[in-house]
Amino acid sequence: MTDATSGGLSAAAQPKSSLLQPSRLMKKRNAAETRFKAYGIAAIVLSLATLGFMLVTIFSDGVSSFFQAKLSFPVELTARTLDPKGNRDRADMVKITTLGYNKVLAVAFEKELAARGIAIEGQSAKDVVEMISKDAAGSLRATVLANPSLVGSTLDATVLATGRIDGYLKGRVTMQTAERDSNVTPAQLQLADKLREAGMLTSSFNWGFLTMPDASDQRPEAAGLGVAILGSAYMMLLVLVTCVPVGVAASIYLEEFAPKNFWTDAIEVNISNLAAVPSIVFGILGLAIFINFAGMPNSSTLVGALVLSLMTLPTIIIATRSAIKAVPPSIRDAALGIGASKMQSVFHHVLPLAMPGILTGTILGLASALGETAPLLLIGMVAFVDNYPAAPMEGFLDPATALPVQVYGWAQRADPAFIERSSGAIIVLLVFLVAMNVLAILLRRRFERRW
């Protein structure tokens, strides 16, 4: 601290010094402080600007994924095509593939356009039919098979429009790009304008984005986060269930009971090391132990959760230990002094007081596990999964993906509509992360005690 105070305070030696007239040295010190403050502010501004830039790009790309263009028109479920045998028996009706349903949709759509007198010069029948998402036939088939008595009736169907038409309503696709685009024609866009005037083409909040499973490259409009959200939720639950008991027990033992010797020091160093190991290493470990050795199913949330648990455990142990350390020794001494056993003092007094810290650490650990992709890559969770996992416990063994994995997967797809979906998935992930961090802060505010 050489620049703290220089020179003595004897007023006689420095008669000219005055608080109102700062000396040269004083000015220098003040200037250094001002500079330091400026650096600090610059650092904060820089990081906020980066964050702001990131958020602006993500939101400007991604918010549109929460809206989706849909076509509504009545569909006559002709018995002749959908149930040739006429017995409304599901076993016979499954033989009609989505191709048959495609035809039904196409006929119904064209009929409705003709009835309303909507037509564009130079449009081909193919142009018209291809405005309907390829997903529509599949969902119509599922609806009909679930309820065979619908055959023969007319259904007011609301189906997804294709990604390009959706993009046109969102301004991503324009007449200029459509001329060069092999997946959409200007005639389709003109037709879309007319359909919008007629109220057949509407854009509404896209619940499907949050509930539907992933979709292939040909139908970006049908891709949703359902499986990913479910997979992430299952994994977080399992990570909580496996990590908290193990982590808390380990911390209590190390902090309260373990003798201080070479071994506990070694363990302590290794826990800190584990917290710094790159997450992909845990993926390799998980593949070797859980899948190849223990024979657990590939791509399952259980394996994913165990791998993430290994990764989160050191964080939880470190947080728990510091929370326990923060409980003043007088609490333990008082408990022991009135005759409590060591275990009673820990479980009745220390642990409840350390709980807020443990909870905060756990939630922050979970939040970092939620955003993790690399270890899941090796255990087969970075995949196309089209089926929802079953309900727990069985569902823990079913294949699923996770939110960050979906972001990664969609960012690699060829269709530009997936870029929007990818940013939309980031928004959902951010909402989860912010919610978890806010919860951690609230818990800390509410329960934390200071001594």
Added chain:
Amino acid sequence: MMSLKKISTSAIAILAATTLGAAARDQLQITGSSTVLPYSTIVAEAFGENFDFPSPVVEGGGSGAGRKKFCEGVGENTVDIANSSSRISQSDIDLCAANGVTEIMEVRFGYDGIVFASDVNGPEFALTPAQVYGALAAQVAKDGALAANAAANWSDVDAALPAQAILAFVPGTKHGTREVFDTKVIVAGCKDTGAHDMFLAVAEGADEKEKKANADKACMELRTDGKSVDIDGDYTETLARLETDKTAVGVFGLSFYQNNTDKLRVATMSGVVPSTESISTGEYPVSRPLFFYVKKAHIGVIPGLKEYVSFFLSDEIAGPDGPLAAYGLVSDPDLAATQAMVDAETPMGPLQ
């Protein structure tokens, strides 16, 4: 803490339940090439829609990695199908055999074209393999001798090309696409310019075959002065780089180009415009077959495997009017033979 005790007991119970009951797998597991991945997901989705089986789980990650995973062994914890954008190698077959995977069905389901494309507002490129070689190779033939490539503009290579600085984004060496790019464009161009003969003259090797392999390898050396850039990510990364460097030329799969025709302008190769038609007739030279490999031992064990493979190869899916062709697959003219092979469950013979 009662709840703590409860939590830990349930954790142990879950662990026990899983190790005991490695329940039968319902869904197919498919892994491998990221080029085949979009085709595979299209089929998987349609399969889930039309059959009472759940949709298969499809992973990407690369042809080589996929085949290695495929060859890990037989059983519910191993994958059923490996997608591959290049043919299986003898070392893979040996690895498979060592792990008990003896019967493999080789399914070729179509062809994929590789195209050169630049920014849609840039000049048009009409390339030949010789020009690509002249622009990108480390050493080129100049005045009858090998010399380090000094071309700075495309017009330096051939006056017919645009006077634009050379900058090309080519797939990194871990991609299957690179192999096709190397053999069908670079080595072909190397031969056309006469550089191959010069490499052959100085090549080391015990016999003709080894010399030729070394000369091929010398041809494939690309320049390292920043004019040819390896892209290790996928085509989305190449596209993003093209959008920042408007004067560059990138290498893409045909299907990727067809989904981004509003942003990319495709270059002709030896005067042929790449399209599914020109590739199926063999006019467009830069194409490759796409495969998937099926573990025969899993047919009848994993539900839906045979049905999936037959569905994949059916005319309404893999045929010229099917969804795969609409996405950019060049359908195989010999599809009927492959369908018959799958019906008979004929495993592949030794590699020729």
